[in-house]
Amino acid sequence: MIGKLKGTVDEVADDHAVIDVHGVGYVAYCSTRTLAKLTAGEAGVLHIETYVREDVIRLYGFASKLEREWFRLLQSVQGVGAKVALAVLSTLSTSDLANAVALQDKATVARAPGIGPKVALRIVSELKTKAPAFAGEALPSIGLKQELGEGVAAAPVSDAVSALTNLGYSRDQAANAVAAALKDAGENADSARLIRLGLKELAR
CATH class of the missing domain: 2.40.50.140 (Nucleic acid-binding proteins)
Incomplete structure (x- = not known):
């Protein structure tokens, strides 16, 4: 072998x-x-x-070994073979893929050639519990993104992410910015503070 x-x-x-x-x-x-x-x-x-x-x-x-692990992981999903797994990895970096799975963002996964809405949904649904172990560079914010994807994030957090996406940022960018803002502001920060700090983060 x-x-x-x-x-x-x-x-x-x-x-x-x-x-x-x-x-x-x-x-x-x-x-x-x-x-x-x-x-x-x-x-x-x-x-x-x-x-x-x-x-x-x-x-x-x-x-990288991480890309190989995602190749194996993707094929554990029904309807995903080697060709489709390569198409996903050609379209998304391993970090982007981990983020999309954590956020349950099937539209991002469906950008890959040969991936229809049903297969994209299966990928984000079946792999959501495995995303943290294969997050790579996305690891620092993966927990927050999982909470957002499952709809269980704290109200100030989800409100701040929603506000930033309404300003034209992707959900992934917004989640990363709010995750960074939480480190500075603390867990009890209100949405206005998180939005302000998130915008500073995005302006860097």
């Missing part, structure tokens, strides 16, 4: 890369985000998920 490839990038195509490891070229199918980090002729490292079927052995390559 191949878990990692380290060698020279021989070729970067639309959906795969060829990694030359001591004269042997390995074809690894990757998200466009991972492919964008590879340059032909330069050194490259891919974390690999190996699929063995009766008629084919296929390698999927990822720039």
Whole structure:
């Protein structure tokens, strides 16, 4: 079983890369985000998920272990295979995906090619309890986003997020700003203070 490839990038195509490891070229199918980090002729490292079927052995390559974990996690959802999982990871970074799941934001997930509303809903519903463990950079605000996604956030928090989204910020941006504002203002801050501090955060 191949878990990692380290060698020279021989070729970067639309959906795969060829990694030359001591004269042997390995074809690894990757998200466009991972492919964008590879340059032909330069050194490259891919974390690999190996699929063995009766008629084919296929390698999927990822720039990080976290991306590989999300690839596995996505396929635990009914209707999501390797191709669809790669499409999601091509459209959303792992942090964006963790945020979308926590916020139950099926519209963001549905931006990926091949993802319809029903599959997007299944992804955010079935993976919501697992998002914190795979949040990566999104971890500091993931708890707040889960509360918002489940509709159980404190009124000042949800009011502040709503006000910021009404000003044109995405729900994710608004939630991040309010999470940062809570650190400064404390848990008992009212919505007006959270909005003010959130706007300062967004202006940085």
